[in-house]
Amino acid sequence: MQRFVIALTGASGMPYGVRLLQALHSLTDTEIHLILSDAASTVLDVEMPAGTQKTLRSLAHAVYSQHDLAAGPASGSWPHDGMVICPCSMASLAAVSQGLGTNLIHRAADVTLKEKRRLVLVPRETPLNQIHLRNMLSLAQAGATIFPAAPGFYHSPSSIDDLIDHLVGRILDQLGLQVSWAPRWGSAAT
Numbered sequence: 001m002q003r004f005v006i007a008l009t010g011a012s013g014m015p016y017g018v019r020l021l022q023a024l025h026s027l028t029d030t031e032i033h034l035i036l037s038d039a040a041s042t043v044l045d046v047e048m049p050a051g052t053q054k055t056l057r058s059l060a061h062a063v064y065s066q067h068d069l070a071a072g073p074a075s076g077s078w079p080h081d082g083m084v085i086c087p088c089s090m091a092s093l094a095a096v097s098q099g100l101g102t103n104l105i106h107r108a109a110d111v112t113l114k115e116k117r118r119l120v121l122v123p124r125e126t127p128l129n130q131i132h133l134r135n136m137l138s139l140a141q142a143g144a145t146i147f148p149a150a151p152g153f154y155h156s157p158s159s160i161d162d163l164i165d166h167l168v169g170r171i172l173d174q175l176g177l178q179v180s181w182a183p184r185w186g187s188a189a190t
Helices: 014-026 038-047 052-059 090-097 104-114 130-142 160-174
Strands: 002-008 030-036 062-065 083-088 119-123
Touching: 002 014, 002 104, 014 030, 014 038, 014 052, 014 083, 014 160, 030 038, 030 052, 030 104, 038 052, 083 090, 083 104, 083 160, 090 104, 090 119, 090 130, 104 119, 119 130, 119 160
Parallel strands: 002 030, 002 083, 030 062, 083 119
Antiparallel strands: none
């Protein structure tokens, strides 16, 4: 059984986070631990249909508030196979970059880096200023993967869902997971 920590923060791009949770839930032998920031709850209500938060909670084995600093993901002795922050706000990215552990998302990401586990941050902000870029470089140097929510088009998408699926499939690649529904270079539908 592989255990993954998924955190949703207050950045726009909730369809990516929701699809990521759905994709992980559909895989056998995965245990999902979801951390929702307060701001993520607000953005979910703006960007997603009513009832999405309840659905997300049903996809995870455990759901934590950002305020639960005693939760398993806050400890290096609590094993997991990787963490993804999707979408990742620039505030969260900055907090992780600076090693701030003021909430469970930031603490879990810090522990993930400390324990040399996979950490993938999916920022959706644009344009980027020098502070954003410095924080991203700092995290990349510390071992994190910065995975901007920038969908590709080589797979000839015909819908927004196709764009979301492609990006989520690439995020799963970063966790060592492959799915058949994410097109690969050269396998694009015509």
